[in-house]
Amino acid sequence: MKYKDYYATLGVERTANSDDIKAAYRKLARKYHPDVSKEAGAEEKFKDVSEAYETLKDPEKRAAYDQLGRHAPGDEFRPPPDWQQSFGDTQFSFDDLDLADLFAGLAGRGGGGRRAPNAPIPGQDFEGAVNLSFDQAYKGTEIELDMSVAERDANGVLRRVPRKIRVRIPKGVTDGQKLRVPGKGGKGVNGGRDGDLYLDIAVQAHPLYRADGLDLYMELPLAPWEAVLGATVEVPTPAGRVTLRVPAGTRAGQKLRLAGRGLSRPDGSTGHLYAVAQIAVPTVVDDRQRALFEQLKDASSFNPRAHMVD
Amino acid sequence: MRIESSTAVFLDDSGAVSIAQLTEQSGLNEAEVQMLVECGALEPRDAAASGLRFSSGCVTTARMARRLRDDFALDDAHAVALLLRFVQRIEELERQLRAVK
Numbered sequence: 001m002k003y004k005d006y007y008a009t010l011g012v013e014r015t016a017n018s019d020d021i022k023a024a025y026r027k028l029a030r031k032y033h034p035d036v037s038k039e040a041g042a043e044e045k046f047k048d049v050s051e052a053y054e055t056l057k058d059p060e061k062r063a064a065y066d067q068l069g070r071h072a073p074g075d076e077f078r079p080p081p082d083w084q085q086s087f088g089d090t091q092f093s094f095d096d097l098d099l100a101d102l103f104a105g106l107a108g109r110g111g112g113g114r115r116a117p118n119a120p121i122p123g124q125d126f127e128g129a130v131n132l133s134f135d136q137a138y139k140g141t142e143i144e145l146d147m148s149v150a151e152r153d154a155n156g157v158l159r160r161v162p163r164k165i166r167v168r169i170p171k172g173v174t175d176g177q178k179l180r181v182p183g184k185g186g187k188g189v190n191g192g193r194d195g196d197l198y199l200d201i202a203v204q205a206h207p208l209y210r211a212d213g214l215d216l217y218m219e220l221p222l223a224p225w226e227a228v229l230g231a232t233v234e235v236p237t238p239a240g241r242v243t244l245r246v247p248a249g250t251r252a253g254q255k256l257r258l259a260g261r262g263l264s265r266p267d268g269s270t271g272h273l274y275a276v277a278q279i280a281v282p283t284v285v286d287d288r289q290r291a292l293f294e295q296l297k298d299a300s301s302f303n304p305r306a307h308m309v310d
Numbered sequence: 311m312r313i314e315s316s317t318a319v320f321l322d323d324s325g326a327v328s329i330a331q332l333t334e335q336s337g338l339n340e341a342e343v344q345m346l347v348e349c350g351a352l353e354p355r356d357a358a359a360s361g362l363r364f365s366s367g368c369v370t371t372a373r374m375a376r377r378l379r380d381d382f383a384l385d386d387a388h389a390v391a392l393l394l395r396f397v398q399r400i401e402e403l404e405r406q407l408r409a410v411k
Contacts, residue, residue, distance in 0.1 A: 026383050033381055035397060050381065057383075125337075142315055168317040176405065178370045179318035180335070196335065198373070199318060210409070267324060 001078070001094050001102070003071035006052035014066070018057065025053040055103045065103065093159035101150040101160060123195035124186035130199050132169065134206035138238050138263060140171030145197075151187050165197065172265035174211050175203040208236060214263040214271025220256065221280040222246060237261045237273055244275060252279045325366035326355055332364055336372030338379075342387055346375055349391035371398075 007014050010024045031037060032046040039045075055061045064083075071077045078094055079102075092102060104124065128145055145165045152158050165184050173179065178200060185195025209216045220235065230248035234241050237258060244256060255274040262271025285293065319325065333340055346352040347362070352371055354362040374397065379390045 022383055029382050035381075046381075053383070122334075144313070164313050166313045166315040168315050170318065170320070173320075178321040180321055180366075180369065181316050181318045184316055193334070198321075212409070265320070265324065269324065 001076065001097060001099060003068075003073060003075045003077045004048075004052070004099050005070075005073045006056050006065060008073065009048050009052040010056065018059075021053070021056050025049065025057070051100050054100075061103050091155070091157040093157050096160040097150060097158065098160075101158065104150065118190045120192035121189040122192040123188040125195040125198060126185045127198045127200070129202065130169070131202045131204065132173065133204050134209065134238075136169070137173045137175075137201075137203045138171060140173075140266075141169050143167050143169060149186060152189065167197070167199070169199075169201070170266050172214060172263045172269075173201050173203065174213065174263065175201065177201040209238065209273075211263060214265070214269060216262045216271065216273045217255075218273065218275055219278050220244075220246075220275035221278045222250065224279055224281065227251070227277065227279055235275055238263075246277070250277050252277055320366065321370045322367040323365045326363050327366055327369060328358075328360065329362050329364070332368060332372055335369045337376040338372050342375070342379075342390075343372065345387035346372070346391050346394070349388060351375065351391040351394045374398075 007016070010016075010021060010028065012020055012024045016024070028049045029046065032039070032042045032049060034043045034046060037046075055065050067083055068077070068079050084092060126147065126149070128147070130143060130145075132141065143166070145167065147163050147165060148160055149163050150158060150160045151163075153161075165181070167181050167184070169179070178198065181197040181199065183194045184197035188194045203211070208218045210218070216238070218235075220233075222231070222233070225231075226233065226246055227250045228248065230250070231246045233244050233246055235244050235258075239261065242258065242261070244258065246256065250256070254277045256277065258273040258275065260270050261273035264270040282289070327335070329340060329343055332338075332343055336343075338346075343352065347354060352364065352368050352375075355365050356363050371394070375390050375394050378384065378393050378397065382393070384390050384393070
């Protein structure tokens with residue numbers, strides 16, 4: 001286990017009182033928190049600072065940390081022989097844990113007094129990020145997450161172990177959605193409830209569809225004559241191609257609704273697919289087509305800029 | 311060894327949680343939840359005989375509040391609520407920006 005100097009991380013003396021430790025932490029949190037700092041390495045620095053504060057703010061954890069002795073940061077070390085007995089009923093496998101795991105394993109000891117023996121301790125929540133393709137989000141999918149977690153084995157020894165979690169992602173998730181997997185976090189102790197797994201979902205952009213809630217939007221390019229005269233066109237949807245009736249006089253930006261063709265959820269809620277009309281202009285015309293356009297120009301009194309006249 | 315699959319549940323308006331479930335899943339205590347309700351940072355869906363109920367989406371909001379409370383060592387629920395509103399506003403603006411790009 002590598003030693004970390006939590007006092008040095010917070011920039012305080014080892015004799016600092018709790019108010020000074022809190023003030024030092026708050027100053028560093030304001031500087032390095034990822035929500036406010038875009039400095040390179042800020043997130044890593046904030047993790048270090050948080051880990052240090054998490055231990056030093058709790059009188060019992062701080063006492064346990066102080067009893068580890070002083071070592072150079074980064075040095076491999078072992079707690080003194082009587083350390084485990086002094087600080088609890090948890091056994092630790094020091095070979096695979098890091099310092100943060102050690103003090104997380106003392107969780108439930110805060111508040112200025114020892115917790116009641118055998119008091120239930122809820123398991124830790126885990127968080128993860130999941131990247132899905134549009135197709136996976138549309139249909140739902142099963143994913144496997146590989147995690148390394150600190151948990152107690154059958155003998156009650158806290159050790160870091162690999163864990164594979166398989167999760168069924170329901171259909172209809174959208175980018176930025178949050179999901180909860182009940183009971184798939186850290187194990188509870190003494191009958192405490194198991195923690196949960198929280199997932200942040202990112203869905204890759206689709207070349208055609210843009211999601212807004214359960215609704216989907218796509219551009220529908222139309223030839224000028226299709227927009228003017230109306231047309232029946234074939235369009236893609238996530239469930240396959242369908243025909244769409246474009247009314248005569250369809251304007252650019254007008255939304256044509258394909259009901260029930262958006263995303264759908266297991267509970268039956270369904271969005272719509274909106275085809276947003278775009279007027280596409282042919283850039284290559286032969287002589288006959290050019291002549292027809294000239295005739296149309298001469299025959300029509302349509303002025304799309306009429307509203308711009310003073 | 312076969313690994314059992316667990317189904318994830320949506321944290322949004324499609325589900326509902328009691329105040330007890332909200333405190334359990336967020337790490338806030340009931341007094342903190344009540345304070346966030348009073349500050350307008352959390353909106354109950356309805357009031358059942360057993361107490362306030364919230365949409366499941368409030369679990370995400372409440373967890374964010376707890377994270378801000380812990381990350382910035384905030385003692386004041388009003389400060390947490392205010393910071394939460396700003397973070398939510400920033401996230402909404404970022405969503406709108408991504409939609410426009």
